[in-house]
Amino acid sequence: MNDPDWWRNAAVYQIYPRSFADANGDGIGDLAGITSRIPYLRDLGIDAVWLSPFYPSALSDGGYDVDEYRDVDPRIGSLDDFDLIVSALHDAGLKIIVDIVPNHTSDRHAWFQEALAAGPGSPARDRYIFRGGKGEHGELPPADWQSKFGGPGWTRVPDGQWYLHTFAKEQPDLNWANREVRDDFLTTLAFWADRGVDGFRVDVAHYLTKAIPEVLPSWEELRSPGAYSEGFHPLVDRDEVHEIYAEWRALFNSYAPPRAAVAEAWVPAHRRVRYASPESLGQAFNFDLLSAGWDATEFRRIISDNLDLAARSGASSTWVFSSHDKVRHATRFGLGTRTNGKAWLLTGGTDPVEDRTLGLARARAATLLSLALPGSAYLYQGEELGLPEVAEIPDECRQDPAFYRNKGVEVGRDGCRVPLPWTPDGSSFGFGPGGAHLPQPAWFAGYAVTIQDNDPDSTLNLYRRALDLRSRLRTQESLEWLDLGPHVVAFRRPNGWTSITNFGDETVVFDGGEQLLSSSATSEDGIVEPSTTAWFAA
Ligand code: GLC
Ligand code: CA
Numbered sequence: 001m002n003d004p005d006w007w008r009n010a011a012v013y014q015i016y017p018r019s020f021a022d023a024n025g026d027g028i029g030d031l032a033g034i035t036s037r038i039p040y041l042r043d044l045g046i047d048a049v050w051l052s053p054f055y056p057s058a059l060s061d062g063g064y065d066v067d068e069y070r071d072v073d074p075r076i077g078s079l080d081d082f083d084l085i086v087s088a089l090h091d092a093g094l095k096i097i098v099d100i101v102p103n104h105t106s107d108r109h110a111w112f113q114e115a116l117a118a119g120p121g122s123p124a125r126d127r128y129i130f131r132g133g134k135g136e137h138g139e140l141p142p143a144d145w146q147s148k149f150g151g152p153g154w155t156r157v158p159d160g161q162w163y164l165h166t167f168a169k170e171q172p173d174l175n176w177a178n179r180e181v182r183d184d185f186l187t188t189l190a191f192w193a194d195r196g197v198d199g200f201r202v203d204v205a206h207y208l209t210k211a212i213p214e215v216l217p218s219w220e221e222l223r224s225p226g227a228y229s230e231g232f233h234p235l236v237d238r239d240e241v242h243e244i245y246a247e248w249r250a251l252f253n254s255y256a257p258p259r260a261a262v263a264e265a266w267v268p269a270h271r272r273v274r275y276a277s278p279e280s281l282g283q284a285f286n287f288d289l290l291s292a293g294w295d296a297t298e299f300r301r302i303i304s305d306n307l308d309l310a311a312r313s314g315a316s317s318t319w320v321f322s323s324h325d326k327v328r329h330a331t332r333f334g335l336g337t338r339t340n341g342k343a344w345l346l347t348g349g350t351d352p353v354e355d356r357t358l359g360l361a362r363a364r365a366a367t368l369l370s371l372a373l374p375g376s377a378y379l380y381q382g383e384e385l386g387l388p389e390v391a392e393i394p395d396e397c398r399q400d401p402a403f404y405r406n407k408g409v410e411v412g413r414d415g416c417r418v419p420l421p422w423t424p425d426g427s428s429f430g431f432g433p434g435g436a437h438l439p440q441p442a443w444f445a446g447y448a449v450t451i452q453d454n455d456p457d458s459t460l461n462l463y464r465r466a467l468d469l470r471s472r473l474r475t476q477e478s479l480e481w482l483d484l485g486p487h488v489v490a491f492r493r494p495n496g497w498t499s500i501t502n503f504g505d506e507t508v509v510f511d512g513g514e515q516l517l518s519s520s521a522t523s524e525d526g527i528v529e530p531s532t533t534a535w536f537a538a
Helices: 031-036 038-044 079-091 110-118 179-194 219-223 241-253 269-276 296-313 342-347 356-371 401-405 442-447 449-453 459-473
Strands: 011-015 048-051 095-100 154-156 162-164 199-202 260-263 318-320 376-380 480-482 488-492 498-502 514-518 532-537
Touching: 011 459, 031 038, 031 079, 038 079, 038 459, 048 199, 079 095, 095 179, 179 241, 241 260, 241 269, 260 269, 269 296, 296 488, 356 376, 356 459, 356 498, 356 532, 442 449, 449 459, 459 514
Parallel strands: 011 048, 011 376, 048 095, 095 199, 199 260, 318 376
Antiparallel strands: 154 162, 480 488, 488 498, 498 532, 514 532
16 A cells, blocks of 8 residues: 555546536535445446546636635535545555646636735735736737637736636636745645545646746747747746645655656647656646547557657656546547548537447557556546447536537537436436536446456456456566557567557457457457457567
């Protein structure tokens, strides 16, 4: 339990708390619901649970707009419920990681309310990024910057000043040059670490420090490649962000075992190394597989690049196919060989047509491949059921700000956040005794946990077998590539554990060891069919 390296090869299961399990029937998932499902999590064979934000929030961005960092949203539970879940997870041998959102607070946070009341030039405003507007009466934004979810990145307050928000207008960016901001986050991190939290997932870790000049550059200039030297962009991935993480690291290392952290940093691969270094957060998400097509060459390149990068930073690599921000991989891989699902995500339609059988076969194969790799696997709730993305959410039920701020262009991320089906019937498919805060389609019944429990070939049972084998086969963090042709990704770990994925159209025959597992229910031993991964022992 006290192994300081537990995170290096962990299988981490991401829970989106509002959509996992609802104990009290108000349609919103809660901590008590998660606690009641700990036997399910234990039997799945994961090592740790990562909770997306559960803090008090108006849900302008699914909880990534935090009103108060050291509390639990009353709709989700209480601090007592939190303490309960920590001890219950630990009793089950599972670690817990929480999400920290440091780039912005919500506009309901006490600091932002104080900043509004205190007026221009006040110390309270200095915790955020306020500027005067342009135009005769300051009626125009200070610059033409855009927010991530579409629409302007500056919003005006009643006294005429404007504040910066990289995301929705309900998410004002903090000023990380302000010492009070830094100290308060150290207090927050210690608050959760003292409560037994084992690690932190750091939201948009590359955005915290900013150096905004007096004369603001244009949006075009900010986005033009090569306009700023590396590490010196005014808004993103500035070198000095690691001074903050060095302070966090010192705090993390004051615990036994040291608290782990993983950075969500959408930066070029070679810049990721800094976030993953032991002096900084210690690990960083590698999102390359989120946009990979079904292509052996691309997979091989991504894997070897990321193993190199991890070795350079002293971290272990991470592997991610699905999250609360992306179209589920069972759908992405059903959209054809080269598409990554982006077009589908943007239009919200069903063109290109989704092939669910092919998508699921490839998703199962892809997951099995990643579970055989050195490093941590981050799994997103529902992928163990092979859930596809839900496309048919009526407009009036959508919650994601990306949908509202970008109308008609992006449908947003609600399709992967629909509450899980636990049973094929009953209210909200067993999610809880009431309804579900996002509508569940009728076809969810076929993916229900209790249905899959009784089917030896189900995706759920495949994940269980794979995670169980993985926990026993885990070995040194290296691999040797095997050459089985251009459309096959095959490698052997130092203990002989071999993984073979067939991306091509022809069957692959392998007689180099005893078959342990196959992602295809119909494959014979030693035969790796197209869109299949099989594992072998030496
Ligand atoms: C991260 C989160 C995403 C959120 C954004 C702003 O990318 O994963 O869900 O909208 O940060 O906090
Ligand atoms: Ca509830």
